[in-house]
Amino acid sequence: MRLGVLFSGGKDSAFACWKAMQKEEVVCLITIVSRNPESYMFHTPNIRLAALQAESAGLPLLEMETKGEKETELLDLRRALLSARERFGIEGVVTGAILSVYQATRLQRVCYELGLWCFNPLWLADQEGYMEELLDAGFRVVITGVFASPFDESWLGREIDHRTLDELRAVARKDRITLTGEGGEFETFVIDAPFFSRRIVIEEGSRVYRNHNGVFRIERARLVGR
Amino acid sequence: MILVIDLCYREDSLSREEFVAPIERLLGRSGREFAARHYKALSATDIAAADGAILCGTALMDTGFAERPDLFCWLLEFERPVLGISSGMRALAAAFGAGAEPGCGIGMTEVEVLAPDPVFAGKERFSAYEVRGCAVGVPDGFMALAASEGRVQAIRHRSFPLYGLLFHPEVRNEWLIERFLGLVDQRP
Numbered sequence: 001m002r003l004g005v006l007f008s009g010g011k012d013s014a015f016a017c018w019k020a021m022q023k024e025e026v027v028c029l030i031t032i033v034s035r036n037p038e039s040y041m042f043h044t045p046n047i048r049l050a051a052l053q054a055e056s057a058g059l060p061l062l063e064m065e066t067k068g069e070k071e072t073e074l075l076d077l078r079r080a081l082l083s084a085r086e087r088f089g090i091e092g093v094v095t096g097a098i099l100s101v102y103q104a105t106r107l108q109r110v111c112y113e114l115g116l117w118c119f120n121p122l123w124l125a126d127q128e129g130y131m132e133e134l135l136d137a138g139f140r141v142v143i144t145g146v147f148a149s150p151f152d153e154s155w156l157g158r159e160i161d162h163r164t165l166d167e168l169r170a171v172a173r174k175d176r177i178t179l180t181g182e183g184g185e186f187e188t189f190v191i192d193a194p195f196f197s198r199r200i201v202i203e204e205g206s207r208v209y210r211n212h213n214g215v216f217r218i219e220r221a222r223l224v225g226r
Numbered sequence: 227m228i229l230v231i232d233l234c235y236r237e238d239s240l241s242r243e244e245f246v247a248p249i250e251r252l253l254g255r256s257g258r259e260f261a262a263r264h265y266k267a268l269s270a271t272d273i274a275a276a277d278g279a280i281l282c283g284t285a286l287m288d289t290g291f292a293e294r295p296d297l298f299c300w301l302l303e304f305e306r307p308v309l310g311i312s313s314g315m316r317a318l319a320a321a322f323g324a325g326a327e328p329g330c331g332i333g334m335t336e337v338e339v340l341a342p343d344p345v346f347a348g349k350e351r352f353s354a355y356e357v358r359g360c361a362v363g364v365p366d367g368f369m370a371l372a373a374s375e376g377r378v379q380a381i382r383h384r385s386f387p388l389y390g391l392l393f394h395p396e397v398r399n400e401w402l403i404e405r406f407l408g409l410v411d412q413r414p
Binding site: 019020023024092094101104105108109111112115116117118119120121122123124125126 | 238239240241243244247248251285286287288330332333334355357359396397398
């Protein structure tokens with residue numbers, strides 16, 4: 001089955017893409033670029049760098065802009081999926097949704113209207129098992145946004161290795177955040193994945209942080225061989 | 227041993243992680259023994275060895291299982307606890323002669339309990355997550371246990387512990403699966 005992956009550049013959509021590649025044919029990545037930093041569905045600070053990830057994955061990237069208003073962004077999603085169906089012949093869509101009934105409901109509806117299959121290979125995943133599998137599979141993931149207490153500025157730009165994962169576990173236990181960041185507590189950017197031909201090196205980044213809310217913006221990055 | 231039956235479009239499919247694995251994890255956490263089988267690969271030995279069975283859901287576009295009602299005939303004589311989830315309810319109802327009609331429902335819905343039953347005891351209303359492309363009829367010999375917006379959401383056989391749920395209890399209503407497992411435990 002020819003599939004398009006709804007891709008944000010973060011760990012969940014990248015991992016879902018990798019899972020899909022093992023069972024079906026992934027033919028394109030689809031990113032929705034929101035101009036609204038408060039977007040319910042699609043906001044992520046380094047979304048423009050999805051192009052670099054797509055290049056490394058050897059997959060075409062379909063980018064669709066949205067104003068990011070609560071209900072019209074669904075129309076933009078519909079437009080993006082229609083375009084992917086026309087250009088790449090997709091028969092289904094893959095997402096990295098884990099727990100969000102809000103996101104899953106909307107995606108399922110749009111896919112159903114368009115006659116597209118919808119796959120959520122991380123749905124209800126065991127958070128602990130997923131994070132371990134992610135690292136063991138060779139994904140390299142950087143924290144690019146924090147949006148909850150007790151995250152301070154030092155978390156911005158940090159790679160999630162086994163040591164950082166231990167710290168995240170401690171935070172998750174104590175402060176009732178999800179280990180995966182599924183509740184929007186933090187956001188990530190994938191710099192290497194088992195389906196990348198080259199890894200991404202971040203050459204320059206900037207941090208904006210205030211009151212447990214912060215973003216690590218990647219200013220300059222490039223692909224290098226392993 | 228609980229038989230977990232995969233109704234997805236093929237064995238070891240991409241949908242398995244979404245519809246079968248969450249049930250397996252729940253059974254694993256509850257310490258129950260289970261074996262997962264694809265509905266096309268189910269043997270008489272598997273069926274004979276099972277104390278109960280859970281028929282898992284499928285993706286909305288995935289209705290291949292409905293074209294093979296012959297592969298679900300064993301349910302007619304199983305008589306041990308069965309839980310059919312969404313597409314699994316459709317397969318269970320079809321085995322007993324009830325059809326399905328188009329009726330899409332996606333998202334959270336308020337479910338109202340209609341009749342007393344050990345699995346729903348103490349609950350009158352609750353929110354549930356549905357992802358379904360059809361509505362399922364109540365087969366002869368079954369009763370409607372719960373409904374939402376005029377749509378039957380749960381059925382049970384009048385003589386045997388065979389249940390069908392149109393919604394997905396593994397999302398926000400794991401208690402229902404726990405109670406179903408309690409029925410399996412109570413059997414001699």
